[in-house]
Amino acid sequence: MELPNQAPAASLVFQTMLAHGPLSRAEIGRRTGLSSGAVTKATSPLLDDGWIAELGRRGGEPVAGRPATLVAVRPERASFLGVKITEDELFGVLTDLTARPLTTRRAALDSRDVGSVVSAIARLVKRLVPAQGPEIHSLGVTLSGDVDRCTGAVHHSPFLNWHGVELAHLVERATGVRTVIENDVRALTAAEQWFGAGAGISSFVLVTIGAGIGCGISLDGRVVSGAHGVSGEIGHLPVGAVDRICTCGNAGCVEAVASTQAIVEQARQVTGDTALTMEDAVQFGHDGHEGVRAVFARAGHAIGLAIASVANLVGPERIIISGEGVASYDLFEEQTRQTFVRQAFGAAADCELIVRPLPFEEWARGGAAVAAQTLVAPDRTRRATT
Amino acid sequence: MELPNQAPAASLVFQTMLAHGPLSRAEIGRRTGLSSGAVTKATSPLLDDGWIAELGRRGGEPVAGRPATLVAVRPERASFLGVKITEDELFGVLTDLTARPLTTRRAALDSRDVGSVVSAIARLVKRLVPAQGPEIHSLGVTLSGDVDRCTGAVHHSPFLNWHGVELAHLVERATGVRTVIENDVRALTAAEQWFGAGAGISSFVLVTIGAGIGCGISLDGRVVSGAHGVSGEIGHLPVGAVDRICTCGNAGCVEAVASTQAIVEQARQVTGDTALTMEDAVQFGHDGHEGVRAVFARAGHAIGLAIASVANLVGPERIIISGEGVASYDLFEEQTRQTFVRQAFGAAADCELIVRPLPFEEWARGGAAVAAQTLVAPDRTRRATT
Structure with a gap:
């Protein structure tokens, strides 16, 4: 089709x-x-x-x-599927041609092994596709990491510990549905550009805070994809203090102080509680624990420097802050805004900052948006598909 | 016309x-x-x-x-003028429709006062325009700072100490030639995109090292201009050590350790020579002075972190390093490349780094390229002109 x-x-x-x-x-x-x-x-x-x-x-x-x-x-002329892979769950959505969700489903992942995840995606797709209805055009699968949409390969996805996985091909074979894959943040950015907080504006940046810190950059109606498949890696801007080493091996990365794991580790240090969780850290913060509040402020400072860096480089009209971390964003926000305004150069500080919670179902919709692009704007998706 | x-x-x-x-x-x-x-x-x-x-x-x-x-x-159908304003000199060029230089001229600036500079531009333009020849379509004036091409105003140019100068209007009145203004690095990037080291590639970043550290970002054939007029401010990425304060008032900016002035100040500290110049610092470096070599290496490290940040965010195909600072780039280069490769995330390190000296005449040509865009791609230059 x-x-x-x-x-x-x-x-x-x-x-x-x-x-x-x-x-x-x-x-x-x-x-x-x-x-x-x-x-x-x-x-x-x-x-x-x-x-x-x-x-x-x-x-x-x-x-x-x-x-x-x-x-x-005619929205009903074609349907699209989107699947977002998280660490322990799949989120799936069926949409019409205008990316309106018709059905959403989720499925637990009991293993991060490639074969298991691909099988789980195939089972989820079966549950999403209606017995009768318009033809499914394609499926967009999204996950964090260095994902090459053009070749359909996941070069590297740290949270799944995948290297060089021909994911599009494997999913296509398991589901029988034409498949495109994309970095999850870039896919969510495409969805925001089309029908979210980025619709109708010339440029915006979506920053996601949580297990990782990522961003998607939309300029003149296009999501920046990177000539070598990497873009939006705001979590690895070297703006932080050098006393903590990032999962990438470098010192000073934003993620090394502001990811969920980094916050938990630092909160454990200041409280001495080695079993403390993120929920505990948030509770300590809300209860006014000075040390834990300082950990959140430090994370907010690093995020403020990072978004100021993006603003100084590409000057977006708006920055949208999202990701599971926004649930505790009140603990970051003041420091983030203060640091942003101080480090943004000149009129770059005029960039609007908004906070927008986007549940994982919206991320799955990002996959469907990327799938729809293969129909609507095929020049942007060069991969030769079956 | x-x-x-x-x-x-x-x-x-x-x-x-x-x-x-x-x-x-x-x-x-x-x-x-x-x-x-x-x-x-x-x-x-x-x-x-x-x-x-x-x-x-x-x-x-x-x-x-x-x-x-x-x-x-037909290249001879229209001519364009370009003028680049530096701290103490103007560089001018007359080009044909394909931005081929026909004449170049320079003029010393005896004052940075707005009126004096505008008069000097008008005199330079008279020397550039032939008595007979094709009609001049427009003039592009470029300078460093927060320059708003759409409104024709210089919001802020630190090196001239200008604030809110309606430069396009003033130059247009003084020369009688339709005038567009642009940030000098963005204009040079436009020229590189059209007929330089950026021609024929999907994306590149031009980084200029010297009195300031700037960059221009070209994605999908467009130079990123910033929704609020600011973009490419790589010199104010907060990747440096916090022991030096930048001219912008913040700590940790790249410029605070890697601009010409910053290198001179640090070289004066390590040598104890309070009258040392950049030429002296370069000489000390080439002579193997450990302290001065460390100053250059520190600058190279900051530049490496900065270009890795750009690569992580937008993933260009190529990064072109230019600016007057490349004359002493052998003193930075090893550290810059080493730091870049270490901090670039995954395949972002595949980005090609090339060094390309571009004399100020090429920067003036950037002005002519921006002027030519007002004819050729008027949708990108929204300013209503006379």
Whole structure:
């Protein structure tokens, strides 16, 4: 299943309709800069093949001359699957063509072994796909690490301890569904760009705080992917103190002081409680324990320096802070904002900081968004698929 | 003087011809994804108005069916001016439509007062413009600092001590030439993207070392400009030691240990010579003075951390190191590369590092490239001009 016309102009027309909802052909022409002939050439096969439909005239609006017929995408024309792999669970979603979730499911992972995870994904996909309904176009699987969307390989995923796993191929074989894989933060960024807090703005950065510290950068409607597959590794900016060594082996990384594990380790040191959990640390913080509050403040300082670094380099309109760590973000926030404002250079400090909790179901939706891109914007997903 | 057809498709066709040289209309269609009708619609007014010319058939190439006529941009159709403002000198260039330099001139600055600099620019422009020749389309003026290309205002330029200067307007009035202004590093990055070490690659970062440490980021053929006018401020990434305070007031900035001034100050400390210059420091370094070599190594370490930060965030294909500081780059290089490889995350270390000296005349050419963009890609330069 593909769009009937793969030319860039046709893809642009379809993307414009997806982004803006029902439009007249004249409006499509204005927004894309295409001639009315080119718009008609792009829309006709989409109409014939059921991807878009004519809705009739815009209600009540007076139109000079010929009545303007509105055309819109038919959301039910195709479905997409998204799966997010976490350390101990899979989150799955089935969406329509506009990435609206139709069904969500989750499944525990009893092993991080490649074969077990792939089988678990296949079982989850079976539970997500309806017995009857529109054809599934593709599946997007997302996970943290150095994930190469173009080749479909996971070069390295520390939390799963995977190296050089041909994940797209394995999942495709196990599910029978065309599969694309992507770094989980970049996928969530794509979803935010399309229908979240990044919609309609020229540039934004999504920073996720939790087990790792990651970020996705969206500039001019594109998520920065990195020429070598690496981008958004804000957790490994060397802005921290050098007394703690990061999992990557370097000193000074943001993650070495601000990841969940780093906070727990430091909180154990200051409390002397070697069995303390993150929940305990948060409780100590809320109870006013000075040492634990200082651990959170230190994490907030490192995050503030890191987001100021991103702002100084790419100058986004907005920075969205999310991830499971935002549940305790009140313990970081003041220090993060204060450090950000101090280190941001000049007008870079005008960048808006917002906090936005995004549950793992939203991350799975990121996978579905990436899958939808293989249909809608195939030039951005160069991998040759079956 | 404008292109006869301002539609995005026409602009795309013209840019494609500029970037790739003579092409047949069929090749233009393939590269732009436009139909042959759309290509003809775009090229006809360009031909009629003298912006492009037909060159005849491609020599010797066997062509099936109708002979393919090549069309190409006429470089002499328009001229552009570029001026780079440094601390004590102006560098100017006159270029053709393909940014090829026709004349270069320089002029000493006896004052950094706004009025004096504007007058000096007007005098330099008079010396650059030939008595006879093609019409000058526009002038691009570049300088370091927080420069807002869209509004034409210099928000803040520390080395000139300018705040809120409506520079584009003032220069336009003094010269009678339509003027665009831009941050100097971003302008040089635009020039590198068009006809330098960034041509033909998907993404690169230009890092300039010298009085300041700056960078320009080019992704997917666009120089990142920052939603609030700030971008590429690599000199203010907080990766350094906190024992030195930056001119921006913060501790730990790259510039605080690696700018020319910072190196001179630290070399004065280790040698005890309070009148030591940068040339002296370089001489001491080459003579094997351990203390001075450590100063350069420390600067190299900070630069290595900074470029690793950029690579971790945006993952460019290539990083180009330039600026007046590359004259003594042998004293930084080993430490810079070593630190870069260690701090770059995973495949981000595959990014190619190249050193490329770019004299100030090339920086002036950056101004001309930015001016040419106002003609060729007007959607990227939103400022309403006279």
